[in-house]
Amino acid sequence: MLVTTTVAALLLSAIIPTGTAEFASPPSGVTVDVVTVNGSGCPAGTASVAPSSDGRSFRVSFSEFLAQSGPAAKPTDFRKNCQLSLRIDNADGMSYGISRITYRGFGHLAAGAQGLQRATYYFAGQSSTTMRSHSFSGPFSDDWETSDSSANGDITYSPCGENRNLNINSELRVNRGTSDARETNFLAMDSAAGRVSATYEFDWKSC
Structure with a gap:
């Protein structure tokens, strides 16, 4: 299985300055509600969101998130995306940020083909977003996993006293490159074989 990791800030411009709040345990009864789901990678009924019971994370499962190229692929199939507003x-008296995000799936890329997994994250009302990308090169045919994490001082937290939506845009791309035109290349972000498509971990602070 291919695993790639990036250590970096996931969300820019920390709303709570360093030193103004104390780290805290997750509050009880955290809920995650889906406001909107849009995108070619998540048609209606193909994405589900579930928070953990301890308030430390939530999981997203996709069943039709697949980007591909090849003889049977449509011209638009090379790129798929899903925009979640949560x-x-x-x-x-609590504020949260995303400290770690992990994506999982399966891919098949012939020699000469390339793939890309990309995501952006931001709170509603913010003018800037952070983008994180992971590249794949053929030949490759296996499960894959990517992970982006932040140090505590780099996490952007939700503003105290406000409940702004968290927006997450996930994307998969496949480029045939120099591979044989008869080959089918694809990247899938799915929950097959018991895996979870995406896991988002919280960090909590007292306001």
Whole structure:
């Protein structure tokens, strides 16, 4: 299985300055509600979101998130995306940020083909977003996993006293490159074989 990791800030421009809040345990009863789901990678009914019972993370499962190129592929199939807008309800006096995100799936790329997994994250009302990308090169045919994590001082937290939606845009791309035109190349972000498509881990602070 191919695993790639990037250590970096996932969300820019920390809303709570360093030193103004204390780290805290997750509040009880955290809920994650889906406000909107849009995109070619997540047709209606093919994406589900589930928070963990301990308030430390939430999981997203996709069943039709597949980018591909090849004889049977449509011209638009080389790129698929999914935009999630989530409302995360937490206890008063608490603020959250995303400290780690992991994506998983399966891919098949012939020699000369390339793939890309990309994601952006931001809170509603922010003018800037952070993009993280992971590249794949053929020949490759296996499970894959990518991970982006932040040090505590680099995490952007939700603003205290406000409940802004968290927006996450995930994307898969496949480029045939110099591979044989008769080959089918694809990247899938799915929940097959018991894996979870994406896991988002929280970090909590007291306001």
